[in-house]
Amino acid sequence: MDTDSLPLFRPAGPDYRxxxxxxxxxxxxxxxxxxxxxxxxxxHAPELGCELRYFEMDAGGYSTLERHEHAHAVIIFRxxxxxxxxxxxxxxxxxxxxSIPAWAWHQFRASAQEPMGFLCMxxxxxxxxxxxxxDELASLRAVPAIARFLGEKGAP
Amino acid sequence: MDTDSLPLFRPAGPDYRxxxxxxxxxxxxxxxxxxxxxxxxxxHAPELGCELRYFEMDAGGYSTLERHEHAHAVIIFRxxxxxxxxxxxxxxxxxxxxSIPAWAWHQFRASAQEPMGFLCMxxxxxxxxxxxxxDELASLRAVPAIARFLGEKGAP
Numbered sequence: 529m530d531t532d533s534l535p536l537f538r539p540a541g542p543d544y545r546x547x548x549x550x551x552x553x554x555x556x557x558x559x560x561x562x563x564x565x566x567x568x569x570x571x572h573a574p575e576l577g578c579e580l581r582y583f584e585m586d587a588g589g590y591s592t593l594e595r596h597e598h599a600h601a602v603i604i605f606r607x608x609x610x611x612x613x614x615x616x617x618x619x620x621x622x623x624x625x626x627s628i629p630a631w632a633w634h635q636f637r638a639s640a641q642e643p644m645g646f647l648c649m650x651x652x653x654x655x656x657x658x659x660x661x662x663d664e665l666a667s668l669r670a671v672p673a674i675a676r677f678l679g680e681k682g683a684p
Numbered sequence: 685m686d687t688d689s690l691p692l693f694r695p696a697g698p699d700y701r702x703x704x705x706x707x708x709x710x711x712x713x714x715x716x717x718x719x720x721x722x723x724x725x726x727x728h729a730p731e732l733g734c735e736l737r738y739f740e741m742d743a744g745g746y747s748t749l750e751r752h753e754h755a756h757a758v759i760i761f762r763x764x765x766x767x768x769x770x771x772x773x774x775x776x777x778x779x780x781x782x783s784i785p786a787w788a789w790h791q792f793r794a795s796a797q798e799p800m801g802f803l804c805m806x807x808x809x810x811x812x813x814x815x816x817x818x819d820e821l822a823s824l825r826a827v828p829a830i831a832r833f834l835g836e837k838g839a840p
Contacts, residue, residue: 534783534785535783536769536770536772536774536782536783536784536785536788537769537772537774537776537780537781537782537783538780538781538782538783539780539781540777540778540779540780540781544779546779546780546781549781570757570759570781571757571781571783571805573755573757573783575754575755575786575807576734576755576757576805576806576807577733577734577807577808577809578732578733578734578805578807580757580759580805598731599729599731599732601726601727601729601732601736603726603736603803605779613692613693614692616692616693618692618693620693621696622696623696623700623702623761624693624694624695624696624702625693625694625695625696625702625705625726625727626692626693626694627690627691627692627693627694627727627729628692629690629692630731632692647759647803649727649732649734649736649805650732651731651732651733651734652733653733
């Protein structure tokens with residue numbers, strides 16, 4: 529896909545989906561460290577140097593707790609919830625901005641009341657995310673605000 | 685500015701402005717080929733390879749009619765209006781997607797009723813825009829839909 533082959537105009541359909549954009553629900557087999565989240569790649573074009581994706585969690589859903597070398601630039605697009613970045617937890621709502629630096633642990637959680645969606649800009653060339661080891665997770669949970677954010681011990 | 689120095693969290697203030705983001709109204713001296721438009725650079729970080737900017741026009745405002753080698757990836761963020769891309773005019777509203785390929789003429793115009801804002805993703809390394817020559821403008825105006833879009837002869 530490059531911008532020459534992209535349609536010039538792709539209208540939004542109902543419920544934050546777009547014409548010509550694949551809607552990818554994450555697989556959920558019970559062991560996966562995310563819940564009720566979908567992904568749509570809005571722009572992926574080599575000459576832009578980056579991609580723009582739209583992630584959406586159902587009410588109570590959350591993204592994977594992970595980190596990586598590449599940075600994320602995020603705009604909350606609908607709804608509200610919380611996010612963990614590094615050692616801090618923030619309450620977020622549309623259209624707040626969140627910057628995720630290299631190697632910062634991060635996770636987004638929608639409120640219990642409504643879906644939360646965010647746009648995420650990312651370099652087209654990037655490394656794969658890594659998940660926390662049990663020791664790293666224990667270190668994160670040692671921070672009270674993060675323990676509350678992550679919820680029950682069994683949850684990721 | 686890089687993502688290491690950016691605050692992790694920048695809350696949105698009222699009226700589509702953000703904490704810590706400079707709001708840059710364009711100068712308007714009467715001869716400038718744009719009207720009632722402002723720019724805010726939301727993310728500009730070398731390691732992302734790209735930038736994300738938010739442009740907003742007042743009701744009846746419009747961006748510069750221009751083209752360049754670099755591509756734009758656009759999401760309408762608030763309001764509605766029209767845009768010219770190449771030889772086509774589209775009615776747009778939030779959150780429609782618009783792709784502007786290399787060297788396509790483009791201009792955004794807010795409706796007469798309300799402001800229109802859009803997010804624009806762009807490569808961090810890019811060429812400067814060029815404006816249409818009188819001959820190029822005449823060629824664009826030869827397309828009836830573009831003549832209507834551009835409005836009166838005196839307007840850009």
